[in-house]
Amino acid sequence: MIAAVSALGMTAVLGGCGGAGSGEVTLKLVAADYGDSGANSSQKYWDNLVAEYEKAHPDVRVDVSVHSWNDVDREVKEMVAAGDAPDLAQIGAYADYAAKGELYQADELLSIPTQADFVAQLADAGEVSRTQYGMPFAASTRLLFFNKKLFAEAGLTPPTTWSELASDAAALKEEGVKYPYALPLGPEEAQAETMQWLLSGGDGYTSEVGTYGIDSPQNIRTFTWLKDELVDKGLTGPVAPGKLDRAAAFAAFARGEVGMLNGHPSLMKIAAARGVDFGMVPMPGKESSTRSAMGVADWMMAFKKNGHRREVGDFLDFVYDEKNVLAFSREYDLLPVTASASKTMSTAARDKDLAPFLEELPTAQLYPVGKTSWAQVSADIKQRIGTAFAADGDPATVLTELQKQANSEESAE
Structure with missing residues (x-):
């Protein structure tokens, strides 16, 4: 989830006791x-x-x-x-x-x-x-972070809708901002950025009855808009979304190179340490601010x-x-x-x-963590979702393939 990185090891099990007769x-x-x-x-x-x-x-x-x-x-x-x-x-x-x-x-x-x-x-x-x-x-939870200095220089206010977000991103690009909207869909945490956008489009990973609905019409419309209006118009920066990891996007925000991106609380400390003046607002939705944030x-x-x-x-x-x-x-x-x-x-x-x-x-x-298949489905999303935004990528095809994989994982349980 949630924040930075760690390193796992293991220690020997002592068989439920310490020294002989100690009962430890x-x-x-x-x-x-x-x-x-x-x-x-x-x-x-x-x-x-x-x-x-x-x-x-x-x-x-x-x-x-x-x-x-x-x-x-x-x-x-x-x-x-x-x-x-x-x-x-x-x-x-x-x-x-x-x-x-x-x-x-x-x-x-x-x-x-x-x-x-x-x-x-x-x-x-x-x-x-x-x-x-x-x-x-x-x-x-996640909020949309924005760089106040870059927004002020471009005469912008924080977006509440997709169209405003796209318009703001275009204005930031005109001002020479490196990443108008940073879209980290690399394998580190692509499942998070993906879910935030699916929610902003009114859907998510699962249907109302709890089955996977990755390739729902709403989700396809959301990702098609994202590719057409942000990625293909060069508003997501010089690194392809599928190659941009969350940690790298956060670091770029802390360097003052990003206009907007989705972030969790740890980004506050990272940005503040580098002197970035930032604001936070709910993730924009298709017509208004997203009703449900991602947790x-x-x-x-x-x-x-x-x-x-x-x-x-x-x-x-x-x-x-x-x-x-x-x-x-x-x-x-x-x-x-x-x-x-x-x-x-x-x-x-x-x-x-x-x-x-x-x-x-x-x-x-939240992610559908109660599903025993979720760990593998999440891994599949991390590896595949970025390809939807390649020059020859097709969001509908990628979402449909991920749905088929999810169905297969679900039926194998």
Whole structure:
């Protein structure tokens, strides 16, 4: 989802005990890194959290290994396949493990107050067949960022409709802006930019009954407009959308080279550090501002293989304590996944910059993470969607091919 990159590793399972006769339990947690440098690596967050927990629980040790978002889901998958599942994994998808019966249910682990404190929409997204297995760990929403200086120089106001966005982009191009609208559809996070545009056109990845609807008429119209009115008119910059990754687009925005792009909260810190004066507005829609923003959640899950249900549950109650949820959210400019922390953040002066994103969360649309096929469908989108905007690309053809692949993945489950 959501922010920067990490690096995953694994530590040896100690068989549920420490030294001979000690009765000590060691839990293994694999987590993703939300930091953008060694100075704010998630490893430091977890090390501090674990030290505090272990001080109060001398019979439990927690080994945390933190690694890159580029690797973490694949690494956990390989660990599970090798019979070396961690006790806990904090990664991007849970449903495939839940469907195979490899995860504890949330209500088998958490105290009632902890489970009840999850933001309802996120808790629902953690369900497979109406049973919660995925515990939300981090969340974010997206807004349209714009460079105030570039907009002022071109005499522009922030867009609320597609036609205004295209008009603004054309004016920015006339002023010599390198990326009037940055469209990152490279393999790093193309599924996010894709979903934001599908929502702005009034549809999304799935139909009202929950089946995939990637090639719906609305989605085809949305992507056809995007290619005809932005990409083919040279309004998305010198790098082809299918070659432009989110991190590169964010870096270009921080250099003052981008007029507009979709961004999540971490972009605020990146841009501010480089002195970029920016504004944020809801994503424009076909006729007006998009009714539903895109939301992203990352997940905590607990594997049954090593047992330790009681110890895992007690540790998770600590992880989801309000002060710890707030500390993590504030460190990495993310949105809290619990109602108690959200309430605190919504009124705290120190968190006012996150308020626009927090306001979007209750109505935000999330990826269809409850589908066991979503991990593979997402990977397919990352690899293929950019080809729709090549010089000889055809959005309808690409969306139809992705729909066929999604149907195949769904029927194989």
